[in-house]
């Protein structure tokens with residue numbers, strides 16, 4: 001229960017889903033957590049938790065938030081960049097506005113959070129940055145190419161920060177989730193579909209060897225590992241938390257099942 005004892009953490013995007021589970025687990029593991037989201041009132045997350053309204057895609061909003069934490073605590077040990085948005089459209093169907101929106105949500109937000117904490121972590125000569133990519137950041141998928149491109153970008157950014165700053169004590173890694181039961185996943189289901197429908201669930205997990213949808217807390221546990229000193233020599237890694245989805249090739253019929261459903 002004290003794997004993050006004494007650590008100061010900032011989290012971007014923690015009102016629901018993976019970010020919320022992670023903020024809750026950071027608190028349980030002893031961290032002082034400064035969480036942020038566009039949602040103003042996320043409800044009870046934990047005792048050592050302080051919430052701010054921050055648009056993670058907005059430069060001054062992100063910088064102001066990080067500087068506020070530095071003013072209060074004097075340091076930031078952990079930064080979890082988790083904001084993201086999905087788009088289930090083929091390249092030919094995607095407008096430039098949709099492309100720009102996804103780059104903004106998935107890549108610009110990670111860049112801004114990382115750039116805001118980096119000078120402080122470099123001054124401290126320690127710090128762990130964890131950013132949420134996706135199994136789609138590790139392989140091509142048929143139905144959400146722009147999402148996958150941005151999530152590859154997140155991996156590239158973290159690997160590059162890792163090689164640039166490992167000698168200065170800064171670590172930068174990604175978690176790469178598979179299908180996780182969150183509002184985002186429920187939001188991309190086709191009209192009328194529900195995760196409570198076993199046939200729908202069976203089709204979603206058709207691309208996941210573990211054959212199930214995981215909970216947000218299963219991703220949070222991996223983030224805690226990357227954030228903690230237990231992973232002190234783990235740097236520049238893309239950690240799949242995906243029931244082996246990105247580990248191998250899918251059988252053609254499984255791909256086809258997904259094509260029909262329109263969910264990657």
Ligand SMILES: NC(=O)c1ccc[n+]([C@@H]2O[C@H](COP(=O)([O-])OP(=O)(O)OC[C@H]3O[C@@H](n4cnc5c(N)ncnc54)[C@H](O)[C@@H]3O)[C@@H](O)[C@H]2O)c1
Pocket residue numbers: 012013014015016017018019036037038039054055056057082083084085086132133134135176177178179180181182183184185
């Ligand atoms: N759920 C999955 O199956 C899955 C799989 C792979 C990767 N991911 C990634 O996990 C991350 C979290 O997604 P989730 O599934 O928990 O979804 P979610 O919708 O539950 O959580 C996203 C959170 O980000 C907040 N947010 C949205 N825009 C914001 C902004 N501009 N600034 C600040 N906060 C903002 C939302 O209010 C919400 O609290 C995303 O980056 C997503 O791409 C999710």
